[in-house]
Amino acid sequence: MxxxxxxxxxxxxxxxxxxxxxxxxxxxxxxxRQPEEFGVWTVAGREGVTSRLLEFIDDAENEVIYMTVDELLTDDHLDHLAAAEERGVDIYLAGLSESVQAEIQEQIPSAKLFETLWAWGDEGAGSLLITDKRTALVSVIADRDPTDSIHEMGIWGTGKHNSLVVVLRAIFTWRLDTLSTESDQ
The missing domain is CATH 1.20.5 (Single alpha-helices involved in coiled-coils or other helix-helix interfaces)
Known part of the structure; x- marks a missing residue:
């Protein structure tokens, strides 16, 4: 050849x-897409934490459980929560003062407000978010500088078998189920 x-x-x-x-x-x-991840990741800075929170809220399809303190809740957070409500996502909120709760009820009427089992705002608590029982983020206010700027640090995980998600989901599923049972009586 x-x-x-x-x-x-x-x-x-x-x-x-x-x-x-x-x-x-x-x-x-x-x-x-395989969203199942078994690790826990960190995110530093208020901007980074907020970005991750808003991403999780925007991706939520069924449920958002969100605890935060008044000083971390911004109009941007409320806008994203309102958009989630418009998509039919159930919104559960806690950790906020009565005046902020009243403002939220005006903007997001279907939001269900609940009391936590502990004083969330004590000792530098930041935010806690669980979406669709598959993502979780917890943040703390790590420090304040002389300009009264907030330095926030957070950890997050994703996947229905992720340890962080499983533990937080168990705590809040129990709490929300308890509240639901109390309101039915």
């Missing part, structure tokens, strides 16, 4: 292989 014949044969085999692979790829289902 001549060199030219061998090259044509190899080129034809390459083209056939590419065609076969292209046809096989067309029949494959799109890869499903």
């Amino acid at each position: 001549s060199r030219e014949s061998a090259l044509r044969k190899l080129d034809l085999q390459r083209e056939n292989t590419i065609t076969e692979l292209s046809e096989l790829f067309e029949h494959l289902e799109p890869a499903s």
Whole structure:
């Protein structure tokens, strides 16, 4: 076989292989996103924590459980929570003063306010967010500088088997179930 014949044969085999692979790829289902993660990650700074919180709220499809202190709740947070409500997401809020709760009820009428089992605002608590029983974020106010700027630090995890998510989901599922049972009586 001549060199030219061998090259044509190899080129034809390459083209056939590419065609076969292209046809096989067309029949494959799109890869499903695997959100299950077993680690816990940190996020530093108020801007970083807020960005992650808003991302989780925006991705929520069924439920948002959100505890925070008055000074961390901004109009931006309320706008994202209101958008979640418009998508049909159930919103549960806690840890806020009565005046802030009244403001929230005006902006997000279907939000269910609940009392925590502990004084959330004590000792530098920041925010706690659980969405769709698959993501969780907890933050603390780590420090304040002389300009009264808030330095917030947080940890977050995702996946229905993630340890952080499992523990927080268990605590709040129990608490919200208890409240639901009390209101039915």
